[in-house]
Amino acid sequence: DLRGEVRSRAVRHGANRGRAPAPVIGELTELLHQVLAEAERAGLWPAGLAVAVPGLVARDARTVVRAPNLDWRDTDLGALLPVDFPLTVGNEANFGALAELWLGDGTARDFLHVSAEIGIGAAVVVDGRLLHGTRGFAGELGHVPVQPDGPECPCGGRGCLEQYAGEEAVLRAAGLESDEDRVGLLAGRAAEGDEDVRRALRDAGT
Numbered sequence: 001d002l003r004g005e006v007r008s009r010a011v012r013h014g015a016n017r018g019r020a021p022a023p024v025i026g027e028l029t030e031l032l033h034q035v036l037a038e039a040e041r042a043g044l045w046p047a048g049l050a051v052a053v054p055g056l057v058a059r060d061a062r063t064v065v066r067a068p069n070l071d072w073r074d075t076d077l078g079a080l081l082p083v084d085f086p087l088t089v090g091n092e093a094n095f096g097a098l099a100e101l102w103l104g105d106g107t108a109r110d111f112l113h114v115s116a117e118i119g120i121g122a123a124v125v126v127d128g129r130l131l132h133g134t135r136g137f138a139g140e141l142g143h144v145p146v147q148p149d150g151p152e153c154p155c156g157g158r159g160c161l162e163q164y165a166g167e168e169a170v171l172r173a174a175g176l177e178s179d180e181d182r183v184g185l186l187a188g189r190a191a192e193g194d195e196d197v198r199r200a201l202r203d204a205g206t
């Protein structure tokens with residue numbers, strides 16, 4: 001709710017990489033209906049819907065311009081997700097930064113929020129406001145080339161930060177494979193003194 005309390009929750013885990021937007025949004029709509037039904041039973045009504053996506057979102061706050069790890073581009077989520085209350089589509093790192101800004105305990109008014117899983121996202125908060133940038137892509141750190149002649153990236157570029165410091169890249173460099181709790185696996189092996197893991201982490205940090 002508007003105080004930041006979770007009033008209802010519905011979760012579905014799944015790997016959506018390479019899936020077309022329509023079936024994914026269809027599943028999301030089912031979850032949405034569950035939450036709306038539960039809210040109605042509790043005497044609550046929706047003030048709006050916010051959809052966090054791992055990708056670039058246009059300033060219209062409804063079009064996913066590019067989501068390399070989903071392989072979505074120029075996707076109008078507003079058309080796929082018709083709701084009769086306000087819809088805001090945003091980058092997940094930006095939403096994370098706003099949550100920290102609004103609900104965090106004594107958060108600074110100027111900070112960089114970095115969110116790293118398979119992809120690496122970031123959001124810039126300046127003087128208590130989220131920086132959007134000219135096209136809405138401010139803070140998109142994961143696809144900044146750190147080695148111009150590095151490996152190809154799904155975004156079409158080469159040598160992006162994600163190719164060196166994303167979870168999958170670090171696992172690969174450490175000679176490991178896992179689809180779940182990659183960070184836990186890496187942290188555990190590093191704590192045990194696994195030299196390959198420690199080198200992979202050091203290289204990613206560099």
Ligand SMILES: [Zn+2]
Pocket residue numbers: 068142143144153154155156157158160162
């Ligand atoms: Zn890239």
